[in-house]
Amino acid sequence: MNSVIELPTRREEAWRYSRVERLQGENLDDWRIIDIAEGESFRDTLLIADGPDTRPTELHRWRVTVGEGARCELFAVLSSAEYARLEIEVTLKQGAHFELGGITVGGRETVREFVTRVVHAEPEATSNQTVRSVHWGHGTGNFLGNIDVVRHAQKTDAAQDFKGLLLEKGASVNAVPQLEIFADDVKCAHGASVGQLDETARFYMGARGLSPDLARRLLVQAFLGDALVAWDDEGARQAMMQVALDKVDKAL
Amino acid sequence: MLKIDNLHAEIDGKKILNGLSLTVPAGEVHAIMGPNGAGKSTLAYVLGGRPGYEVTQGSVEFNGVDLLDLEPHERAAAGLFLGFQYPVEIPGVSNLQFLREALNSQRKARGQEPLTGGEFLKLAKDKAGLLKLDPEMLKRHVNVGFSGGEKKRAEMVQMGILDPKFAVLDETDSGLDIDALRVVGEGINAIMRAPDKAVLLITHYQRLLEVVKPDKVSILSQGRIVQTGGPELALRLESEGYDAVMAA
Numbered sequence: 001m002n003s004v005i006e007l008p009t010r011r012e013e014a015w016r017y018s019r020v021e022r023l024q025g026e027n028l029d030d031w032r033i034i035d036i037a038e039g040e041s042f043r044d045t046l047l048i049a050d051g052p053d054t055r056p057t058e059l060h061r062w063r064v065t066v067g068e069g070a071r072c073e074l075f076a077v078l079s080s081a082e083y084a085r086l087e088i089e090v091t092l093k094q095g096a097h098f099e100l101g102g103i104t105v106g107g108r109e110t111v112r113e114f115v116t117r118v119v120h121a122e123p124e125a126t127s128n129q130t131v132r133s134v135h136w137g138h139g140t141g142n143f144l145g146n147i148d149v150v151r152h153a154q155k156t157d158a159a160q161d162f163k164g165l166l167l168e169k170g171a172s173v174n175a176v177p178q179l180e181i182f183a184d185d186v187k188c189a190h191g192a193s194v195g196q197l198d199e200t201a202r203f204y205m206g207a208r209g210l211s212p213d214l215a216r217r218l219l220v221q222a223f224l225g226d227a228l229v230a231w232d233d234e235g236a237r238q239a240m241m242q243v244a245l246d247k248v249d250k251a252l
Numbered sequence: 253m254l255k256i257d258n259l260h261a262e263i264d265g266k267k268i269l270n271g272l273s274l275t276v277p278a279g280e281v282h283a284i285m286g287p288n289g290a291g292k293s294t295l296a297y298v299l300g301g302r303p304g305y306e307v308t309q310g311s312v313e314f315n316g317v318d319l320l321d322l323e324p325h326e327r328a329a330a331g332l333f334l335g336f337q338y339p340v341e342i343p344g345v346s347n348l349q350f351l352r353e354a355l356n357s358q359r360k361a362r363g364q365e366p367l368t369g370g371e372f373l374k375l376a377k378d379k380a381g382l383l384k385l386d387p388e389m390l391k392r393h394v395n396v397g398f399s400g401g402e403k404k405r406a407e408m409v410q411m412g413i414l415d416p417k418f419a420v421l422d423e424t425d426s427g428l429d430i431d432a433l434r435v436v437g438e439g440i441n442a443i444m445r446a447p448d449k450a451v452l453l454i455t456h457y458q459r460l461l462e463v464v465k466p467d468k469v470s471i472l473s474q475g476r477i478v479q480t481g482g483p484e485l486a487l488r489l490e491s492e493g494y495d496a497v498m499a500a
Contacts, residue, residue, distance in 0.1 A: 199303065201340050205350070205354070206323065207300050207324050208410065209357045210325055210357050211357060214357060221345075222342065
């Protein structure tokens, strides 16, 4: 028997830029639960790439609890599916650390997005989120990042950094940083910017012999590199980067 | 080697070059001097093929090829090097990666085998040594965090690695202290002084020309060459100024 699900609406901030019509038939209550015990380190990756197993809608919802002094690192590349979304809810205990490196790339009418809610629930926890989006055609990249610092979570150090690179007119990115801070001795930094390829750099590279395609590839690689810089496994990092770069090369 | 004939160029509809003609044969270092706004940098950019610089009339022939018909990277592969007055910073791309890709792109376009990582590294270190640039700086991102002088040295290291046939150097001496000026000047001599190479050296000052001795000096004013002479012309400009020399 089919159960009737109620789709979210774009009035809800977390779904504002999404393709909610693509959620039909998806289980919105399906959360992956990740509990990281005190002092442990955890790392995981999500790669949405072109392939036979990739569905038109890729909805991933992860609920993470990072125990006292524990560390959680998540790295994700969203480069396929008509609509790809990684939604992460993180609760940080005392002295815990959360690291997110995210990349979205896409063209046509695709939407690829990260939606995060990081709750600094106890003192001295740190978090760092870096998302880079490269889009063309009528592709859209979104980063809705919520940071909540509760009243007693003093010495919180949270950072959120988003940059979008639009390769063609018609593409768009949306950045929505939301910081709710109820403690008074905290550091919370956020930045968001959108731009296009640096034509001066492209000419400079051309003047040294790089073709326009190769120059673009190097510039895009440099741009995306920031998102994965915290990942110390170079081989795995380069493999993920390759997927993103190949996607751009194939499309343009 | 380079033959510019009646070149007219404009930016955003504003005429900058107005019938510039100049021939630089192989083996020659030709200095271009001229007051601010004369069109010196425009000439450099037009030769390099910078977008936005529109050639409305005239021709540029480089080793028998119509240079204006080529894209910037094709001009580089044909052997043209443009030394920038303000070298561009490229965050996230290391000098080594950039230059290896650049050199191997040029080699590929010329039908040559690419250099291996080891071969390239040795070449890069040799050229950095020639310009007295710390080879460690080659690991850093292109021109990011470099001082003005370091950028200019790095430009010449790039020139050494790419080994062009013809270099257009746009105020390579600006931003250099006295010692660095000598190092850069001697680097230009070492890399470019050869019977089959030539240099167009754009400068404001005589100082660089004491190290890189030009065979000819031309004055560029209001978008055209108004006077050409030997090295003594630069000395006269230094002592008398543009107005006096051009009025004579």
